Amino acid sequence: MYNTMIKGLCKVSNNVIAIALLRLMDERGCKPDVVTYNTVIDSLCKDKMIDDAFNLFKEMVFQKGISPSVISYSSLIDGLCKLGGRWDEASKMLQEMLDDGISPDVLTFNILVDAYCKEGKVKEAEDVINIMMLKRGILPDLVTYSSLIDGCCLRGEMSKAISVFDSMSFRGIFPGVVTYSSLLNGYCKSLKIEEAMNLFHEVTRKGLKPDECTCGIILEGLCNNHKIEEALTLFHLMGDSKLSYNIVVYNILKDGASKCGKLDIATVLFQDLTNKGYLKNKHYDDVEMLLEKMDEIGYSLDVSTLSLLIDSIAAGSLDTAMSTLISKLVPDELIDSPSYSA
DNA sequence: CTAGGGTTAG
Numbered sequence: 001m002y003n004t005m006i007k008g009l010c011k012v013s014n015n016v017i018a019i020a021l022l023r024l025m026d027e028r029g030c031k032p033d034v035v036t037y038n039t040v041i042d043s044l045c046k047d048k049m050i051d052d053a054f055n056l057f058k059e060m061v062f063q064k065g066i067s068p069s070v071i072s073y074s075s076l077i078d079g080l081c082k083l084g085g086r087w088d089e090a091s092k093m094l095q096e097m098l099d100d101g102i103s104p105d106v107l108t109f110n111i112l113v114d115a116y117c118k119e120g121k122v123k124e125a126e127d128v129i130n131i132m133m134l135k136r137g138i139l140p141d142l143v144t145y146s147s148l149i150d151g152c153c154l155r156g157e158m159s160k161a162i163s164v165f166d167s168m169s170f171r172g173i174f175p176g177v178v179t180y181s182s183l184l185n186g187y188c189k190s191l192k193i194e195e196a197m198n199l200f201h202e203v204t205r206k207g208l209k210p211d212e213c214t215c216g217i218i219l220e221g222l223c224n225n226h227k228i229e230e231a232l233t234l235f236h237l238m239g240d241s242k243l244s245y246n247i248v249v250y251n252i253l254k255d256g257a258s259k260c261g262k263l264d265i266a267t268v269l270f271q272d273l274t275n276k277g278y279l280k281n282k283h284y285d286d287v288e289m290l291l292e293k294m295d296e297i298g299y300s301l302d303v304s305t306l307s308l309l310i311d312s313i314a315a316g317s318l319d320t321a322m323s324t325l326i327s328k329l330v331p332d333e334l335i336d337s338p339s340y341s342a
Numbered sequence: 343c344t345a346g347g348g349t350t351a352g
Contacts, residue, residue: 037345038344039345075346106347107347117348179348217351220352247352
């Protein structure tokens with residue numbers, strides 16, 4: 001009961017209340033166990049509050065006499081690695097864990113592999129994987145391979161990334177969107193846009209649904225290769241409603257259009273973006289008030305705003321009252337225009 | 343049985 005509540009609080013980073021609840025359950029005679037402590041320790045580590053995490057760890061071990069588990073150590077090691085690579089302290093914790101007779105598992109090793117890869121130390125990451133396999137008999141999994149691929153891509157070593165990708169597939173591990181995302185990012189940054197596009201189409205053919213960030217990577221790649229038209233076509237083909245409200249994607253396209261000298265396109269995109277700000281934040285009341293005001297003063301909607309609102313009505317995100325109001329504001333010259341007649 | 347992993351784009 002308490003553990004479930006603490007887990008919920010930690011999920012929304014409400015560490016202060018989570019700790020207060022841990023104290024309360026202790027007072028009420030319901031003793032916090034290693035799961036309770038690990039939940040809060042991990043949450044503190046994720047929020048970069050490493051000192052508080054260590055204090056709680058010490059309290060658990062020395063005051064309560066609860067033995068830490070592989071999860072307690074892994075959380076602390078991950079926190080130290082992500083906090084600007086505090087390697088000395090991280091390896092000290094790793095040693096302490098081994099001295100304690102606790103074996104690292106694949107998640108512990110992945111923390112180390114990922115930390116090395118993020119620093120571009122692919123060789124060191126491979127050493128960790130070899131130790132894991134040969135000395136511990138643990139096989140790398142999807143996350144291990146994905147981190148390694150990402151590390152290679154960050155260094156622009158694409159042929160190496162592909163060979164890791166191939167050996168992963170050979171082992172029967174299916175790549176995830178994150179894996180492809182790293183490769184796409186690597187190709188785009190190496191200005192190998194053809195390879196990136198081929199891979200992107202392969203991902204789509206496989207029926208994998210790239211997330212907003214992956215779409216952003218490929219769109220930016222196209223923009224940086226002076227292919228703004230292709231980027232815009234792809235953006236519309238993606239036809240994802242979440243994507244069309246993504247401010248980062250808009251900025252990528254807007255900046256791309258500017259760089260390619262297509263200032264007219266950039267202006268339209270900027271206008272679209274300012275209009276969508278309203279709708280994304282569900283400030284429907286503000287939009288409605290604005291539309292009413294426009295109606296009062298006899299103002300007509302411009303084409304881009306109108307098409308945005310029509311799309312919203314079609315998507316069912318605007319109610320009937322709004323639709324009626326909008327229809328009153330459609331300028332006469334557009335009433336019989338074929339593009340808006342449906 | 344409960345607690346831990348890769349989040350990549352402007």
